[in-house]
Amino acid sequence: MYKAKAIFLGIVILALVLVAGLVWRGGSGKDGLDEPLVMFCAAGIRAPVEAIAAAYEEEYGVPVQLQFGGSGTLLSSLKVSNADIYLAADTSYTDLAKEEGLLAETMEVSYLTAGLGVPKGNPKGVKSLEDLKREDLKVGLANPEAASVGKFTKKVLSEHGVWDGVDAEVMTPTVNELANSLKLGTIDVAVVWDALAEQYEEIDFVSVPEFDVEKKTITVGVLKAAPHPTAALTFCRFLTSRDRGLPVFAAEGYEVPEDADVWEETPELLLFSGAMLRPALQETVTAFEEREGVRITPVYNGCGILVAQMKAGEQPDAYFSCDIKFMDMVEERFMESKTVSANDMVILAEKGNPKGITELKDLVKPGLRIGFAHPEKSALGDLTKSLLEDEGLYQDIVDSGNLVLDSPTGDFLVNQAKTGSLDAVIVYRSNAQADPGTVESLDIIDIDRPKAVAHQPWAIGKHSDHKRLLERFYESAVSPESKEQFLSFGFRWELED
Numbered sequence: 361m362y363k364a365k366a367i368f369l370g371i372v373i374l375a376l377v378l379v380a381g382l383v384w385r386g387g388s389g390k391d392g393l394d395e396p397l398v399m400f401c402a403a404g405i406r407a408p409v410e411a412i413a414a415a416y417e418e419e420y421g422v423p424v425q426l427q428f429g430g431s432g433t434l435l436s437s438l439k440v441s442n443a444d445i446y447l448a449a450d451t452s453y454t455d456l457a458k459e460e461g462l463l464a465e466t467m468e469v470s471y472l473t474a475g476l477g478v479p480k481g482n483p484k485g486v487k488s489l490e491d492l493k494r495e496d497l498k499v500g501l502a503n504p505e506a507a508s509v510g511k512f513t514k515k516v517l518s519e520h521g522v523w524d525g526v527d528a529e530v531m532t533p534t535v536n537e538l539a540n541s542l543k544l545g546t547i548d549v550a551v552v553w554d555a556l557a558e559q560y561e562e563i564d565f566v567s568v569p570e571f572d573v574e575k576k577t578i579t580v581g582v583l584k585a586a587p588h589p590t591a592a593l594t595f596c597r598f599l600t601s602r603d604r605g606l607p608v609f610a611a612e613g614y615e616v617p618e619d620a621d622v623w624e625e626t627p628e629l630l631l632f633s634g635a636m637l638r639p640a641l642q643e644t645v646t647a648f649e650e651r652e653g654v655r656i657t658p659v660y661n662g663c664g665i666l667v668a669q670m671k672a673g674e675q676p677d678a679y680f681s682c683d684i685k686f687m688d689m690v691e692e693r694f695m696e697s698k699t700v701s702a703n704d705m706v707i708l709a710e711k712g713n714p715k716g717i718t719e720l721k722d723l724v725k726p727g728l729r730i731g732f733a734h735p736e737k738s739a740l741g742d743l744t745k746s747l748l749e750d751e752g753l754y755q756d757i758v759d760s761g762n763l764v765l766d767s768p769t770g771d772f773l774v775n776q777a778k779t780g781s782l783d784a785v786i787v788y789r790s791n792a793q794a795d796p797g798t799v800e801s802l803d804i805i806d807i808d809r810p811k812a813v814a815h816q817p818w819a820i821g822k823h824s825d826h827k828r829l830l831e832r833f834y835e836s837a838v839s840p841e842s843k844e845q846f847l848s849f850g851f852r853w854e855l856e857d
Contacts (some may be wrong), residue, residue, distance in 0.1 A: 393591050396423035399445040400434040402508060403534035404472075404556050405578060408609045409447065409599070415608075416598055420625075422591060430507035430533045438462050438583065444592035447580040449508035449535075449553070454579040463581035465593065465832055467600045470555075470614040471575045474512055476566040477542050477552035486549050489522050489570055498529040500541050500550035506533040508576065513551040516570050539563060558613030578614075590653040598623055600828070622825040628655045629826060629833075632670070634682030634739060635660045635769040636703060637816065639794040640846045641680070641837065648836050654829065662738030662768040677824040678833070682739035683814040694819035695827075700838060701851040703788045705743065705812040707805040708777050708798070717784050717805060720748065724756050731765040731773045731785040739814055740770050744786050747811045777802055788814065789850035815854065 401409050406428055413424035427434075431448040435457060438446060446463065448454050449472060457463040478486050484497055492499050502510030510531075517523035529547055532538050538550040543562040557565040580599060582592045599605040601623035606616040621627075633641060638660045645656050659666070659676070663686035670676070670690050679694060681687040687697050709717045715728060723730055733741030748754035757763050765782060767773050770791035776782045778801050792804050818837070820830045836842060843853055 393422055393588055395588075396425040397445060397588055397592055397595055398425050398427065398441070398443045399447065399595075400427050400429070400438065400441065400443050401445075401447045402431045402434070402449040402578070403428040403536045404449050404507075404509065404553050405447060405469075406536065407559055408605075408612045408614065411608050411612075412599055412605045413595075415604075416595055422595065424595060428534075428536075430503065430510070430535075432503075432508070432511065433506045433533060442587060443583055444586040444588050445580060445582055445596060447578065449576060449578055450512065451577045451579045452511075453508065454581045457581060462583060462585075464584045464586075464589070465596075465835075466579050466581040467596050467828060467832075468617060468620075469578040469580055469600055470606065470609045470616040471577055472553045472555055472614070473567070473575050474509055474516070474551055474571040475554055475557070475568055477539065477550045477557045477563050478548065478566055479542055479545060480562050480564055482564050482566065484548050486566055489517065489520060489568055492517070492522060492549065492551075493525040493527075497548040498546070499526055500530045500532065500538045500547040501526070501528045502535050502538060502551070503531050503533050507535055509535045509551060509553055512571075512574075512576060516574075520570055555609075555613040555615075575615075589651055593652050594625065597621065597627075597829070619827060621828045624826075626654060627826050627829060628657065629677045629824075629830065630675075631656055631658045631678050631680070632666045632674075632676040633658055633660050633680040634663045634666070634686075634816065635771060636682055636740070636788045636790050636814075637680050639790065639849050640701075640842075640851060643845060644833075644837050644839075644842050648833050652829070652832070656833070662734065662741070664734070664737040664739070664742065665768055675823055676821055677826060678818065678820050678830050680818050680837075681816060683743060684817055685742065686739050687817045687819060691819075693823070694821055697817040697819035698834075699815050699817045699854045701816045701846050702854050703790050703814045703816065703851050705740070705747070705786055705807050705814070706789050706792055707784055707786055707807060708774065708792055708802045709784045709805060710777075710780070711801055711803055713803045713805075715783050719805075720751055720753055720807060720809075723762065723784060724753060724760055725762075726760065728760075728762045729764050729781070729783045730757060730762040731767060731776055731782040732763060733770055733773065733786070734766040734768050737768040738770075740786075740788060741766065741768075743811070743814055747807075747809060750811055751809070774798055774802075793848075793850040816851075 417423050431453045435453050454466050504510040504514040535552055541547045554565055557563045580596050586592050602620035604623040610616050649656055663682040667689050732744045735741040735745040770787035773785040773787050774791050777785045792798050820827050
């Protein structure tokens with residue numbers, strides 16, 4: 361987290377952005393957008409969002425039409441709105457919007473802590489939640505049905521037995537109205553956000569432990585029905601970037617995350633992936649690029665080759681490995697991995713199986729032409745060798761002269777079997793099901809062994825400047841639609857639903 365130290369930086373960055381806008385103004389805006397983005401924004405977050413939206417329009421020519429209100433009030437309006445973006449002062453509202461199918465992507469912006477706002481100098485000596493029940497105080501609260509701070513106030517006060525004893529002088533639909541009432545002196549105390557109080561010279565902020573234990577997260581999301589989803593996502597990335605939008609939030613007194621993404625109008629991501637994952641991933645990659653307005657360069661290859669490239673200096677933004685073993689080899693380069701799927705190994709043989717191959721030991725039969733994946737260049741090859749050694753068969757197959765091909769990927773083995781160049785190959789089930797023609801021309805023979813399976817983990821590179829963007833890609837890659845893709849190619853799903 362950083363706060364005070366970013367105030368000067370935020371002012372400088374905002375000034376530079378405004379200067380840049382004087383040098384160049386986009387004609388019809390990003391991607392030819394000729395109408396404004398519509399953003400519903402929690403009223404308490406008005407100051408930084410207005411500044412960031414103005415800076416974005418100056419630099420990129422895209423106007424952002426801001427509509428302010430309580431987070432709850434705005435949520436109720438989303439269903440009948442033509443909005444692109446929804447920013448709430450509390451994640452619970454964006455979570456609810458996602459549950460109701462209104463929001464697609466969400467992004468963390470910054471953090472808020474509630475407390476007691478009082479006039480400068482705290483003339484009535486307000487110190488605790490219990491003071492809200494004092495008869496000599498005029499108390500202001502936000503409406504729990506309309507504003508995030510109101511909903512949170514009711515929750516905390518109810519938990520501590522204070523809510524029923526508070527006789528509010530005023531109850532407003534937004535936290536901003538409470539701050540203005542404090543500024544004008546029409547109330548003596550109100551529950552407000554720390555960052556909002558810091559924006560008023562006339563208000564002091566009194567921290568209380570009951571609120572301090574639970575910070576709220578400001579979250580922004582793009583609507584599923586957004587008229588301009590790609591432009592909306594681009595603006596949200598600008599808003600939440602650590603070198604553009606967030607310094608403005610920090611300068612206004614908000615606590616912001618240190619691990620936010622850097623700003624690039626069109627980020628370019630390097631994705632290393634085991635070749636076996638290509639058929640299950642390629643549609644997700646294309647759809648994500650189009651919606652987010654980013655570029656992903658997927659490098660599909662044997663995981664042994666990919667690991668060697670990483671050890672030689674390559675730094676992918678993310679890695680989707682064929683098997684856990686090959687993730688473990690480079691684990692120090694990545695954040696914690698998550699195992700997404702599993703893939704069984706199978707034998708492919710000529711249609712009708714004229715060579716009579718029904719199990720692993722049949723691969724030693726004289727005169728067969730066998731193909732395995734290379735044990736050092738791919739996870740498939742490593743697992744194949746380990747499996748056959750465990751069965752006491754690997755050296756016998758090598759000594760028999762049957763092993764005529766070591767390939768870095770299973771796809772090449774499948775093609776060799778389909779053309780009749782090989783009598784049998786060991787590949788992943790996904791290799792066999794990637795092309796419908798494979799099932800028509802070859803027999804799939806199951807290998808009923810515990811070791812005949814690979815598990816596919818995913819991880820984000822520690823060095824990447826786009827971790828939040830990659831988290832959204834991961835969400836796309838494990839979505840219900842993507843899961844169906846994996847299952848259709850023979851993978852088993854390992855994530856809990």
